[in-house]
Amino acid sequence: MTDKPRVAIYKMSSCAGCQLEFLNLEPVLLDVVGAVELSYFVMARRQNAPGPYDIGFVEGAITCGEEIEKLKRARQECRVLVALGSCACFGGLPSIKNWIPERVVESRVYQNLEVIESTKAYGIDEYVKVDAYLKGCPVDKGELVEFIKGALLGISPHLRPHSVCVECKLRENVCLFVSQGEPCLGAVTTAGCGALCPSRGKVCDGCRGPANDANAESLARSFTEYGLHKSDVIRKFRKFAGLTPEFSKGAEAV
Amino acid sequence: MVVARSLTIPNPLVLLPKKDLSRLVQHLMQRYTVVGPVAKGGEHAFSAITDPAQLTLDYVSSLLPPKKVLHQPFEVLFSFHQEQGVLEEREPARGQVLFGVHPCDVHAIEILDKAYGHEYPDPYYVNRRQNTLIVAANCTKVGDNCFCQSMGTGPDLQKGYDLLLTDLGSQILVEIGSPAGEDLLQQVPLQPAPRVMLVEKEKRLDEARRKFKKRLNTSGLKELLEDNFRHPIWDELRQDCLACGSCTMVCPTCFCYNVVDKLDLNLKSGQRQREWDSCMLLEYAQVAMGHNFRKDRDARIKQRIYHKLAYYEPQFGTLGCVGCGRCIGTCVKHIDITDIMARLGGE
Incomplete structure (x- = not known):
């Protein structure tokens, strides 16, 4: 022992x-x-x-x-x-x-x-x-x-509560959303991964769930403006964290 | 501070044939780390170059501002150990040249000099700044989001540079802004430029001035913002804004940072680190026991706009926005500070 x-x-x-x-x-x-x-x-x-x-x-x-x-x-x-x-x-x-x-x-x-x-x-x-x-x-x-x-x-660990965008910008990645029109969930997803996927040219899939002030409804509206079908928007928000209040609002926004 | 270098020569001008530019850069690379705009996935990023051919001086804007080499996104301030105490880790003093910096970004660096160099000097920033020379480049190209003309920060530059380049086609007009800048030109064969070249320079800049698509009316900004603290636009922005923080992460004048101690697993040693922070993030204004002074998104949006356009001036004697347009270009929701101000101004 x-x-x-x-x-x-x-x-x-x-x-x-x-x-x-x-x-x-x-x-x-x-x-x-x-x-x-x-x-x-x-x-x-x-x-x-x-x-x-x-x-x-x-x-x-x-x-x-x-x-x-x-x-x-x-x-x-x-x-x-x-x-x-x-x-x-x-x-x-x-x-x-x-x-x-x-x-x-x-x-x-x-x-x-x-x-x-x-x-x-x-x-x-x-x-x-x-x-x-x-x-x-x-x-x-x-x-x-x-x-x-x-x-x-016996202290609170420093875990990032904010969006993936912050880590993506700190790494000076080219934004997949605004530069290439690829629908990325990074803006509403909790960071802490070091923007792992966008740093490798793949959009954020939202695996870490909503960031601390996620505005998923607004992002869902942008997804449709960028040509995503309603069913795709729903699938995006429900892939990992569809049960969270924030992402369920995103899935239901369009 | 370093920016206050005195001029010994009255506005000296020289001409550099464009084909000799790489010779100049090559020469600088022997003595300095040269950091300039390099193509990156259809955009540009300030990077330390290993070959003059990497420089893309016809760039419009960079992903992150050149601020990043003076105030780094991530930085280890020092190490500490339970027995040995604080172990300072100052970087070696090899000088660096920021090459091809646009006028808006030079103005932004001057603002950072005020924030980091005056009342409470930041040793990490000041150390790098004192070892940094600026070769600026006037803008003959104007981006869709640029509005430096409105802010009085471009497309041309009056001060704050060691050398200033203006693209005149086959030749580059070089203006010397400091003795250190003059020293950079040693060993490079140059022709003194006839004063008439200034006319050619003005012609190119006038062409640029006509290309601006965005503008921001700077007269009475403080009063306009004070009068519109309850304007309906803030609630519309609250619904629109993703609170992702991108606008502040790419801003050349944002200077906030967060400090974190990273312990090793032995719990005896570790590092004190800092990284850029942002007032757009929910946790930014959270204090002990969980209270948050800016819990609502519209309060944070207002803080960003008011800080840049109303609160800076009394503190630093200048506006906090240089019109680089990065915050507009990076926003998924196309939130545009020039649109916001136009709407408040009843335009």
């Missing part, structure tokens, strides 16, 4: 890409392991220690009753509970199914529906109190480390 904070990583409905980012911290992974005890991390450990834990990271959306139970146990076991990645924060990619009847969605994926009892896909705060949110698909490694340091010090 050590006096290092004990960390648990839980997986719900997800691709496991966010917890993989812990291992992708490779250059500083040994420092992370030196600072915290990764007590429960099924992807990386053969033997996992039982709770209670100091920090629990929950990856994935909640899409069935079983996961609701698992999540509630996680909440009881952890002093601090963190939504790890966009699925856990606000539903993420799994939430694209929420606007289609449940049985229709299920039948698209599964042959035998008798054993399937899925629910709408929600972020974890639909069911439990959440202490911190790390957005992104996947989460940003820098923010993950920043959060761990904040937790160790």
